Amino acid sequence: MKNLVWGGVVVVLLAVGGYGLTGALQGLDLSPAPQASGPASSASSPSPTPSASTTPTAVSLARFDPSAPASANLELFKRALDKAAQSTPASSVEGKTLTDALAGVGFSGAAMQQSADRTSANLQAPTLMVSVRVGAQCLVGQFVRSDASVSTEIAAPIQTGACLIGRQAPVS
Incomplete structure (x- = not known):
């Protein structure tokens, strides 16, 4: 029931507010409630302390690396989009501005998708979405x-294999 209610809220936000899927879902906890395990399992085993060998290290990529973890490529993806957004007046940013920035750091144009720059009423879109399929x-x-x-976020592709829903603008 909780997921159905949140699903309705997301649909309303998308339809009315123009927030886009990422903005509408930000901050919502849609994960199922944790399953309680037996009383002995959590009380008897102390939690391990992280050692130097198990602590994850931050990877900062300068160019897209298909063999790097998704989180490292996501960081690069966000930095490229942030740079494009900061170096262009907000009213002038288009999907091409964002996809060109991604191509500039090595993401493949053939793996990209972008949302339309204009709404169906021919107004400037309040949000722009871009994606890159990585594996x-x-x-x-x-x-x-x-x-x-x-x-930004890492997401599974939709059933068609694409990353975004809706009309796809061609990416050069």
Whole structure:
């Protein structure tokens, strides 16, 4: 029931507010409630302390690396979108601005998708979405024109294999 209610809220936000999927879902916890395990399992085993060998190290890529973890490529993806958003007036940012920035750091144009720059009423889109298919995952970014903010996430592709829903603008 909880997921159905949140699903309705997301649909309303998408239809009315123009927030885009990433903005509408930000901050929502849609994960199922944790399953309680037996009382002995959690109380009897102390949690391990991280050692130097198990602590993850941050990887900062300068160019797209298909063999790097998705999180490292996501960081590069976000940095490229942030740079494009900050170096261009918000009213002038188009999908091509964002995809060109991604291509500039090595993401393949053939693996990219972008949302339309204009709404069906021929108004400037309040949000722009871009994605890059990387293996079995999608790096998805959203630019919000009103505050020139960028948000990114790793997502599974939709059933068609694409990363975004809707009309896809050609990416050069």
